[in-house]
Amino acid sequence: MVPHALLIPFPAQGHINPMMQLAWKLVSHGFLLTFLNSDSNHNSILKANAPNSLHDNIRMISVPFEFPVMDTLEGVGNGMDAVEKCMGPSVIDRVIQEINAREEENKLTCIIADAWMSFGLHPLATLHKVPLAVFHTAPVSIFAIHYFITNMVSLGVVSSDGIPKQDQKTKYLPSMPPLRSGDLPWLWGGEYFFRKGTRMAQEIKHIKWILFNSFLEIEAPVVETLSKEVGVYPIGPLIPPEFLHSTASTKVLPSLRKHETECLQWLDKQCTHSVIYISFGSTGIMSEKQVEELALGLDATQRPFLWVVRSDLMKGSEAILPAGFLERVRDRGCIVSWAPQLEVLSHPSLACFVTHCGWNSVQESITMGVPMLCWPYFADQFINRTYVVDVWKLGLPLDANSQGIREKEEFLKGVEILLESEQGLEIREEARKLKGIARDTIKDGGSSWNNFNLFLTAMKRQPNE
Numbered sequence: 001m002v003p004h005a006l007l008i009p010f011p012a013q014g015h016i017n018p019m020m021q022l023a024w025k026l027v028s029h030g031f032l033l034t035f036l037n038s039d040s041n042h043n044s045i046l047k048a049n050a051p052n053s054l055h056d057n058i059r060m061i062s063v064p065f066e067f068p069v070m071d072t073l074e075g076v077g078n079g080m081d082a083v084e085k086c087m088g089p090s091v092i093d094r095v096i097q098e099i100n101a102r103e104e105e106n107k108l109t110c111i112i113a114d115a116w117m118s119f120g121l122h123p124l125a126t127l128h129k130v131p132l133a134v135f136h137t138a139p140v141s142i143f144a145i146h147y148f149i150t151n152m153v154s155l156g157v158v159s160s161d162g163i164p165k166q167d168q169k170t171k172y173l174p175s176m177p178p179l180r181s182g183d184l185p186w187l188w189g190g191e192y193f194f195r196k197g198t199r200m201a202q203e204i205k206h207i208k209w210i211l212f213n214s215f216l217e218i219e220a221p222v223v224e225t226l227s228k229e230v231g232v233y234p235i236g237p238l239i240p241p242e243f244l245h246s247t248a249s250t251k252v253l254p255s256l257r258k259h260e261t262e263c264l265q266w267l268d269k270q271c272t273h274s275v276i277y278i279s280f281g282s283t284g285i286m287s288e289k290q291v292e293e294l295a296l297g298l299d300a301t302q303r304p305f306l307w308v309v310r311s312d313l314m315k316g317s318e319a320i321l322p323a324g325f326l327e328r329v330r331d332r333g334c335i336v337s338w339a340p341q342l343e344v345l346s347h348p349s350l351a352c353f354v355t356h357c358g359w360n361s362v363q364e365s366i367t368m369g370v371p372m373l374c375w376p377y378f379a380d381q382f383i384n385r386t387y388v389v390d391v392w393k394l395g396l397p398l399d400a401n402s403q404g405i406r407e408k409e410e411f412l413k414g415v416e417i418l419l420e421s422e423q424g425l426e427i428r429e430e431a432r433k434l435k436g437i438a439r440d441t442i443k444d445g446g447s448s449w450n451n452f453n454l455f456l457t458a459m460k461r462q463p464n465e
Contacts, residue, residue, distance in 0.1 A: 003460045004032040004106045006096065008113040008121075010137075011038040011065065011083060014281065014358055015114050016045075018137045018213045021238035022112070023058055029456055032106050033058045034099055038065035038087065061099075063091055080116075080196055089120035096128055110459045112211070115143070118204050131459065133209035138359045140212050140219045140234060141176055141387070142185055142380045144226045146201035148173055149194075162186050162194035175221040177391050183382035205230050209455055213238050213363065216447040217437050218392060233451040237363040237438050243342050244367070244439055260336040263306055263344070267334075270304050270349040276415060277344055278354040279308035280375065281361060288320050290405055295321050297411030303351075303419075304332040308339050345370050352418050354398075354411075357381040362388060369435030371395050371427045373414045375406060393430045 005026060009019035016037070023033045035058055037045070042062035065086040092111075100107040111125050115136040125132035136143050145152075152158045152172055157165055164170065164181035171178045186194035204210060213236040216223055226232050267275060276298070280286070286294075291309075298305050299322070326333075341361070345353065345368040355361045357376040362384050365372055372395030374385040388395045396414050398406050418424040441448045 001109070002032045002106045003030065003109045004034070004103065005459065006034045006036065006099065006108050006111045008036050008087070008092065008111065008117045010114040010116045011041050011087070014360055015116070015137050016041060017360055018238050019114065019135060021240065022135060022211075024240065025238065025452070027057045031057070034108070035060050036095060037062045039063065040065070061095070063087060063095065080192070083117070084119055087117065089124050092121065093124055115200055115204060118200065118207070122203070122207060131209070132207055133211060133455070133459070134204045134207050135211045135213070137213050138380045139214050139384065139387070140226060140232060141222050141383060143201060143210070143212070144173060144175070144222050145185065145383070146197040147205070147226065147229065149198050149201070158184070161191045173222070173225075175225040177386055179383060179386055183386060185380045185383060188378040207231070209233060209458065211235050211455065213359065215438060215441040217441055218366075218387070218434070233455060235448050235452040235455065237367045237442065239364065239367050240342070243346050260338055261340060263334050263336050263339050264347070267306065267344065267347045267349045272348050273351045274304055275349045275351055276301065276303055276305040276354060277350055277352070278305060279339065279341065279361070280356040281358045292320065292322055293405055293408050294411060295325050296408040298333070299325060299328055300408060300412045301415050303415070305329075306334045306336070306339065306344065308337070309335050310337055342368075352415070357384040357388065359384060366394065366431075366434055367438045369431045371418055371424070371431045373398050373418060392434060393427060394434060395427060
């Protein structure tokens with residue numbers, strides 16, 4: 001019997017993408033995969049990607065659900081509640097029964113669920129006599145800070161509702177670097193998200209296999225501490241192999257958005273290590289004033305740039321760019337609504353990456369050896385910035401003013417330091433070194449390779465063995 005896994009991602013692009021990379025990795029080791037999505041995301045993937053672009057052993061299925069708008073604190077809670085209701089255990093139970101009825105020769109042998117989709121699944125997996133693994137798409141550190149929240153409360157560094165006691169840098173966990181009080185990942189979503197994260201960490205503490213899209217070498221202290229409590233298995237970075245063995249690739253990976261690959265031809269025409277790449281992921285929203293300041297900063301650098309400006313990037317209306325901006329930068333700027341990010345980051349013309357510090361982007365940047373200018377705005381991104389800037393020395397922060405705006409001068413200063421100073425040279429050298437470490441960890445005998453193969457062996461073992 002072929003091992004058959006049901007994969008359940010959280011229905012957002014930043015979670016779907018790494019789960020899809022895990023799917024490809026499992027398929028290459030002989031698995032049959034059923035990949036569950038919401039109807040809206042399922043249809044977006046089919047629309048954005050060429051027919052037959054997925055492997056024959058990946059079955060794409062969906063359930064009725066459209067993710068609510070989450071641009072307010074109330075919307076955050078509504079969105080998370082809607083996910084749990086519409087893609088919760090009762091729905092998954094029905095999906096499992098339908099799969100097993102359809103696949104009599106290859107019934108499900110395991111379930112792999114996103115950490116934020118794992119609520120109530122352990123009893124369900126036990127009922128169906130299959131192992132359950134959890135996939136955490138953010139760093140080990142983020143899971144740890146949720147897991148050890150009771151310790152933080154008892155030590156008095158945060159209140160019982162997750163609010164920091166002091167407005168200063170604090171070492172919340174011994175195995176993590178000091179963090180600014182505003183960096184705690186639940187603060188953007190209020191007490192609801194704090195309770196939800198704490199519940200998530202506690203609910204999966206008894207699950208043997210907790211997989212992380214990270215690698216031991218960048219989070220060793222927190223991995224060592226957390227491993228004494230739960231099963232921690234970093235298996236990342238989950239990067240397609242074609243990006244690890246050459247400087248570029250022509251393959252377009254499955255995405256919720258259609259890539260504008262013309263930007264790759266534009267990159268081909270630029271000098272080596274010259275282009276500033278700006279992308280803020282799939283969920284970031286900017287004010288008109290912030291878009292204007294960024295445009296002015298790009299103009300002032302006098303450098304070539306590739307800027308991903310999503311059609312919904314501007315809150316309320318289309319982005320209003322400074323007068324004459326497009327005319328002034330037409331010979332050195334390329335603006336697209338979405339870009340094939342791995343192809344971009346692996347391109348030899350890239351000089352640096354202006355990023356929101358979403359974990360997928362950070363992992364990709366590390367693996368491609370691209371230094372970062374850090375522009376976080378919510379959830380785990382502030383802690384990711386701390387690691388990028390203070391621990392790994394791979395980039396610089398872009399700080400906001402008292403009104404929350406990153407001004408033109410701040411952007412220009414960051415670019416000049418990163419690309420022209422001695423400090424920038426040191427950062428680029430660290431990026432080069434960590435690129436090698438990231439790639440070595442997924443080679444035969446590397447720490448992530450070992451963890452993944454332990455997991456494969458366990459999941460391929462039949463229940464009666």
